[in-house]
Amino acid sequence: MTDLAIDVHGLTKRFGDRVAVDNVAIRMPKGQVWGFLGPNGSGKTTTIRMLCGLLKPDAGQGTCLGYDLIADSRQIKRQVGYMTQKFSFWEDLSIRENLEFVARLYELRNIKQVVDQTLETLGLSSRQKQLAGTLSGGWKQRLALAACTLHNPAMLLLDEPTAGVDPQARRDFWDQIHRLAAEGLTVLVSTHYMDEAERCDEIVYIAYGQLMTQGPVSRIIDESGLHTWVAEGPGVRALADRLRGRDGAEHVAYFGSALHVSDSDAAKLDALIASEGGAGTQWRRERPSLEDVFIHLMGQAEDKS
Amino acid sequence: MIAPLKRILAILAKEFIQMRRDRMTFGMMIMVPIIQLTLFGFAINSDPRHLPTAVYLEETSPTVRSIVAAMRQSTYFDIKQQVFDPAEADRLLQNGEVAFVVEVPSGFTRGLLRGDRPQLLLSADASDPSAASGAVGQMNEIVRRALNESLGRGWSSLQGQPPLVDVVVHRRYNPEGITQYNIVPGLLGVILTMTMIMITSMAMTRERERGTLENLLAMPARPWEVMVGKITPYVGVGLIQTGIVLLASTFVFGVPFLGSPWLLLACVGLFIIANLAVGFTFSTIARTQMQAMQMTFFFFLPSILLSGFMFPFRGMPDWAQWIGSVFPLTHFLRAVRGIMLKGADATAVWHNIWPLLIFITVASFIALKRYRVTLD
Ligand SMILES: Nc1ncnc2c1ncn2[C@@H]1O[C@H](COP(=O)(O)OP(=O)(O)O)[C@@H](O)[C@H]1O
Ligand SMILES: [Mg+2]
Numbered sequence: 069m070t071d072l073a074i075d076v077h078g079l080t081k082r083f084g085d086r087v088a089v090d091n092v093a094i095r096m097p098k099g100q101v102w103g104f105l106g107p108n109g110s111g112k113t114t115t116i117r118m119l120c121g122l123l124k125p126d127a128g129q130g131t132c133l134g135y136d137l138i139a140d141s142r143q144i145k146r147q148v149g150y151m152t153q154k155f156s157f158w159e160d161l162s163i164r165e166n167l168e169f170v171a172r173l174y175e176l177r178n179i180k181q182v183v184d185q186t187l188e189t190l191g192l193s194s195r196q197k198q199l200a201g202t203l204s205g206g207w208k209q210r211l212a213l214a215a216c217t218l219h220n221p222a223m224l225l226l227d228e229p230t231a232g233v234d235p236q237a238r239r240d241f242w243d244q245i246h247r248l249a250a251e252g253l254t255v256l257v258s259t260h261y262m263d264e265a266e267r268c269d270e271i272v273y274i275a276y277g278q279l280m281t282q283g284p285v286s287r288i289i290d291e292s293g294l295h296t297w298v299a300e301g302p303g304v305r306a307l308a309d310r311l312r313g314r315d316g317a318e319h320v321a322y323f324g325s326a327l328h329v330s331d332s333d334a335a336k337l338d339a340l341i342a343s344e345g346g347a348g349t350q351w352r353r354e355r356p357s358l359e360d361v362f363i364h365l366m367g368q369a370e371d372k373s
Numbered sequence: 374m375i376a377p378l379k380r381i382l383a384i385l386a387k388e389f390i391q392m393r394r395d396r397m398t399f400g401m402m403i404m405v406p407i408i409q410l411t412l413f414g415f416a417i418n419s420d421p422r423h424l425p426t427a428v429y430l431e432e433t434s435p436t437v438r439s440i441v442a443a444m445r446q447s448t449y450f451d452i453k454q455q456v457f458d459p460a461e462a463d464r465l466l467q468n469g470e471v472a473f474v475v476e477v478p479s480g481f482t483r484g485l486l487r488g489d490r491p492q493l494l495l496s497a498d499a500s501d502p503s504a505a506s507g508a509v510g511q512m513n514e515i516v517r518r519a520l521n522e523s524l525g526r527g528w529s530s531l532q533g534q535p536p537l538v539d540v541v542v543h544r545r546y547n548p549e550g551i552t553q554y555n556i557v558p559g560l561l562g563v564i565l566t567m568t569m570i571m572i573t574s575m576a577m578t579r580e581r582e583r584g585t586l587e588n589l590l591a592m593p594a595r596p597w598e599v600m601v602g603k604i605t606p607y608v609g610v611g612l613i614q615t616g617i618v619l620l621a622s623t624f625v626f627g628v629p630f631l632g633s634p635w636l637l638l639a640c641v642g643l644f645i646i647a648n649l650a651v652g653f654t655f656s657t658i659a660r661t662q663m664q665a666m667q668m669t670f671f672f673f674l675p676s677i678l679l680s681g682f683m684f685p686f687r688g689m690p691d692w693a694q695w696i697g698s699v700f701p702l703t704h705f706l707r708a709v710r711g712i713m714l715k716g717a718d719a720t721a722v723w724h725n726i727w728p729l730l731i732f733i734t735v736a737s738f739i740a741l742k743r744y745r746v747t748l749d
Contacts, residue, residue: 122590122748145593156588173592 073098073223073254074119076130076137081114081123088114090277091128096256096270098222101249103268104258107366111277112258113153116225119256120150133222146174149216153227153258155208157215159201163192166200167215174219186214206237213244224248226257230264242267262359273362275369285358294364296330296356297341298323303348316340319363330360397659401667405674412678412693420507421688424472426450429462431479436523440493443519444475449508462496466545467715468724469707472498472505472687485520485537492539499544500714501555504685512540546714553626558709559682561618562702565611565641566648566676567669572607573652574665582661587748596744604649611645622713631716640708640722643729647701650736657743676702704728 077093089111096102104112117123119132121141129136135143157166167186171179187193190210200211209229216224226245230238242264249255257268265271266285273280273288281288299307304327311317311329316336321328331337345351356364392399428441444450453471456462462474476494484491495512497505516538547554580586589599615638622628651672659665677683679697686697697703708725711717 117587117748120591122587124747124749142593142595145591148591150588150591152584152587152591154584156584156586158585159583170592173594 071098072096072131073100074130074132074256076119076128076132078128079115079118079125079130080127081111081118082126087277089118089125089274092274092277092279094272094279094282096254098254099249099252100269101245101255101257101267103265103271104256104274105260105265105271105362106258106274106280110275112274113227115274116150116227116256116258119144120148120225121145122150146219147222149219149221149224151212151216151224151226151229153231155212157200157208157212160199162197162199163187163203163211164196166211167218170215170218176219182218186218190214206233209233209237209241213241217248221253223254224256226255228258228260230259230261238264262357265358271358273365275366276372278369278372280365280369281361289356289358289361292356292361292364293332294330294356294361295332295334295337296328296354296360297337297351298354299327299329299345299349299351300325301349307344307349310344311340314340314344319360319367321360321363323357323359328354328357328360330356330364332364395664397664398667401671404671408674412675416679416689416693417684418688418690419503419684421504421685422448422507423451424449424504424508424687425453425470426473426475427454427456427462427465427471428452429456429459429474429476431477432481434482436482436485436520437477439523440477440516440519441475443515443522444512447511447515449511449515450475464721466496466498467711467717468721469498469711473508488537490535490537490539492541494541494543496543496545498715499547499550500710501681501685502544502547502550502552503555504687505544506550509542509544512542516540554628554714555710556682557618557622557626557628558713559706561615561622561641561709562644562680562705563677563682564614564618565645565705566702567673568614569607569611569645569648570652570655570672571666571669572610573604573649574655574659574669575662576603576607577653577656578659578662578665590748596741600653600740600744604653607649608642608645611648612641615641628713630713632712632718636719636722637709637712640705640712640726640729643726643733644701644705647729647733647736650733650740651701654736654740654743657740657745672700676700679703681706698728699732701729701732704732 072095074094074096079089079092079094080087081089092111092115104116106112114123118125118137121137121144125137129138131137132144133147135141135147137144158169161169164183164187167183168179171182176182184193187196192207192211200208203211213226213229230241233241238261245255245257246267257264259265268285270282270284271288272282281291283291304325308320308322308327311320316331316333317329317340318331319329321330329337329341331340341351426444430437430441441452445452450473456465456474459476462476465471466474474496476496478492478494481491481493493516495509497509499505513536517536520537544550580589594602619630623630652669655665655668655672659668675696679689679693680686680700680703681697682702686694686703689697704725708717708722711722711725715721
C-alpha cells in the first residue's frame with residue numbers, strides 16, 4: 069500500500085471546448101490536511117468531483133487511497149466522504165431520516181446507535197425530527213459534515229464547507245477538522261479564506277484550471293519571489309490610485325486599512341516607493357502575505373491564458 | 374401609466390429570453406400542435422373501414438360468393454380468411470384477429486329462391502361499439518345490392534318489399550353497445566400511463582434539480598439499485614390505482630369481468646413496468662421537473678390518440694397503426710378488453726403480451742444505458 073492518499077497526474081476535464089481542469093497533478097500523503105485554493109471557476113469543484121468518481125476525467129490517471137480513479141470508483145466512494153459545495157441532503161427528510169438513509173446506503177451496522185451517537189455529538193438530538201431544509205446555514209453545514217463522516221471514511225473531500233457560515237461556526241468547524249485529522253483522517257478542503265488556508269499542512273493553488281503552486285504556506289511565500297511594502301496612514305487612499313499600473317507595482321491591494329504594494333523586482337519596487345512615498349504615510353517592508361502571493365499567481369495565470 | 378408599462382415590458386422580455394433558452398419547452402410548444410394536427414387531421418377516422426373479417430360458409434353458391442364479393446367491395450370489410458369450423462371463428466373473434474365473422478347457413482340459396490328470407494349471421498366484436506357500428510349499419514344495403522346484381526331484373530321487381538335476406542347481427546361481448554364497457558377498462562391503461570411515467574420521470578429529475586443527485590451518486594449505490602429502489606414504490610401506487618379503477622368498473626359502471634383476475638394482474642404488472650421504464654428513461658434526459666412533465670405529455674398524447682382508446686385503432690391509416698403499435702397502451706388495452714369483456718385466456722392475450730415484453734426490454738436497456746453514475 070502506498071502512503072499517498074491522492075496520487076493523480078495529467079488530470080484534465082473539458083466541458084464542450086472549455087478546459088475546466090488542465091493537466092493537474094496532486095500527490096497528497098495520508099493523514100494531512102490540505103487546502104485547495106483558487107478563484108471562482110478555477111476548477112476546484114471539478115477536480116474534487118473527479119477525485120471521488122463523480123466526473124470522468126477526459127485525460128489523466130492516478131489513485132485515490134490506493135484505488136484506481138477510473139476502475140475502482142466504487143471502492144473510492146466507500147472510503148471517501150464528500151461534502152458538496154451546495155447543501156445536497158434531502159431537505160424534505162428530517163435530520164434523523166437523512167442520517168439513517170446515509171447509514172443504510174453505506175450498509176452500516178447498528179444504525180440506530182450510530183445515528184443516536186452522531187445526533188448527540190452534533191447537539192441535534194432534540195431537533196432530530198426537524199426537516200433538514202429548515203436548518204440555518206451553519207447547522208446544515210454541521211449536518212453535512214456529520215453525514216459524510218458517518219461511515220468512517222479514510223479521506224474527506226470538503227468543497228467550500230465554510231462558505232456563508234458565521235465566524236464562530238467556522239472556527240468550530242475547523243477545530244472539528246483538526247480533531248478528525250488527529251485521528252488519522254486525510255482531508256482536502258477547498259476554501260477562499262486565508263486564515264483557513266494557513267491552518268493547512270499544505271496548499272494547492274489552482275487558477276484557470278491550471279495548478280499554479282503547491283506546498284506549505286511559508287514555502288509558497290518564499291518561492292513566490294515576491295517583495296512587499298506596506299503603507300499605513302491617512303495618505304494611503306490617494307496613494308493607491310497613483311501607484312496602480314505603475315512599473316514596479318505589480319499589484320496594489322488593501323488589507324484592512326493598510327496598503328500592500330508588491331512586485332517581483334525588488335529594485336524597481338524600492339525605487340517606486342522611494343519616489344512616491346508621499347507625506348502622511350508610514351512605509352515598512354514586510355514578508356508578503358499568502359493573499360499577496362495568490363493575487364500575484366492569479367495575475368500570472370491571466371497572462372498565460 | 375408609463376412606469377408600470379415599462380416594468381411589464383421588462384418582465385415580458387425576460388420571459389421571452391427564458392422561453393427561448395429552454396430549448397425543450399420551446400420545441401414542445403411547436404411540436405405539440407403539429408402532432409395534434411397530424412393525428413386529428415390525418416390519423417383519426419371514426420368510420421373505420423377495411424375491418425378484418427372471417428367467413429364461415431356452409432354453402433358456396435354463386436349468390437353467396439357475390440355477397441362476399443360485395444362486402445369486400447364496400448371497403449368496410451376485409452375478408453381475411455375462410456374458416457370451416459364455428460369454434461375457429463369464435464377464437465379469431467376473441468383474439469381480436471378479426472372484427473367480424475359472416476356465417477352463411479346451408480340451404481341459404483334455396484331458401485332465398487323460395488322467398489323464405491333466410492338468415493345471414495354477422496357476428497361483430499362490439500367490445501368497442503364505435504369500431505363496429507359503421508360496417509354493421511351498411512350490411513343490409515350491401516346484401517341488397519349484391520342480390521340485385523346476382524339475381525337480375527326478375528328479382529328487382531320485389532324491391533320495396535321487406536329484404537330478401539334476414540341479416541342477423543350478433544354484437545358479441547357487448548350486446549347493448551354500452552360505451553362504458555369499452556372506455557372504463559381503457560381508462561385503467563390511460564391512468565397508469567399518465568401517473569407512472571410522470572411520477573418516475575419527476576422523481577429522478579427532482580434529485581438532479583435540487584442537487585441531491587450529486588450526494589446520491591457520491592455514495593456507493595449501483596445504478597440498478599437506485600432504479601429499482603426508486604421505481605418499486607410506484608409499482609405499489611399503480612396497483613392501488615388499478616384496484617380503484619376495477620372496483621369502480623364493476624360496482625359503479627357494471628362492466629362485466631369474464632376472464633381471470635390473475636391474468637389481468639399479470640398484464641397490469643407488465644404494463645406498469647413498461648411505463649416506469651419510460652419514465653426512468655425520461656428522467657435521464659430531462660434536466661428539470663418541468664421538462665420531465667413535458668416529455669410525459671409528449672408520450673401520453675399519441676398514446677391515447679393512437680392506441681385505440683379514443684378512436685378505433687382500425688380506423689387509422691397504416692402509418693398511424695404502425696406508430697400506435699409502438700405504444701404499450703395499445704397492447705395493454707387489447708389485453709384488458711380481451712380479458713374483461715371477452716374472457717380471453719393466456720393463450721388468447723399472448724399476442725398482446727409479447728409486444729409489451731419487447732417494449733420493456735428496449736426501454737430498460739435505454740434507461741440503464743443513459744443512466745450515469747457520474748454527473749457528466
Ligand atoms: N457541468 C458543467 N458543465 C459545463 N461547465 C462546467 C460544469 N461544471 C463546471 N463547469 C465550468 O468549469 C469551470 C470550473 O468550475 P468549478 O470546478 O465549479 O470551479 P470552482 O469550484 O473552482 O469555482 C467553470 O468555468 C465552470 O463554469
Ligand atoms: Mg466550486
